[in-house]
Amino acid sequence: MPELPEVESLRRSLLPYILDQKITKVEVLLPKLVSSKGTARQESSEKTQEFISGLENSQIKKLTRRAKNMIFELDTGGILLVHLKMTGQLVFKDKNHLITGGHPIQDSETTLPNKHSYVIFHLENGTLYYNDVRKFGYLLYFSSKIKLDDEEHFGDLGMEPLEESFNEEEFKKRLKTKSGNLKKLFLDQKVVVGLGNIYADEVCFTAGVLPTRNVKSLNDKEIKKLFHAIKIILVKAVDLGGSSIANYLLGDGSRGNYAHHHKVYGRGGKPCLVCGNTLSVTQLAGRTTVFCTVCQK
């Protein structure tokens, strides 16, 4: 499910519960998820063994994020990389608490593991479940950070919008090297990371720029508005714990609330909340895209 705000919210919510915990045992119930990323994955017993033995008996020292990837850094120098893709979920359960994140499923608060729990990490004080209804996600083990860099896993990724280094000049510079429509630019992660279908549309609306616009046609004022919209929207979404649905919970038991702030996502055909004009729907870069032809130019 997650775009940057959801992954970041999940990271923050898990942090206090898993930091400094030792992984005592790892169960892999769907081996292809730990073998590689991409389509047509084959399960590999070698990879599975490497994954399990690499992680067992190590301690989680850091939990960080790059784009929509979650990165567990271990005391051994090893790295666990998790990408939730569409429906991945990391849920931590201990005797007293249950923290869920990612794409929620009906009974995740009461029953764990459930039929979609495919990788299970037993920690000293609880259990971390990786659930994934559509099985698109992946969990990869690297024996070192060097190894992770070598494989160029994050090769083409663009700027991190929540970092200090995300500045207007650099954003403009990178954007100017691109062509094609704005929606595509936001979805492909090469200039700026973290936007998905929801936030791409929300950013375009807030900036007052049509997602159909060719990047080449944007003037400096529009680029500035887009830059600020990205920052404002992502910061606010993280503040509110992300946009998920149903029983998405944060570490303190509160719920992600940004979905109530969506102006265009999921509202095609309904009146624009600002001007009342009927919101348009089209396909762009293969994804449903919603916008207001009055508020966006």
Next chain:
DNA sequence: CTTTCTGTTAGAAA
């Protein structure tokens, strides 16, 4: 019942 849609992205096809 069938068909369509869905928060992602790698890799193939064009």
Next chain:
DNA sequence: ATTTCTAACAGAAA
């Protein structure tokens, strides 16, 4: 080189 399409899969909605 660059852009678009499809596959990976399951389930909810229409």
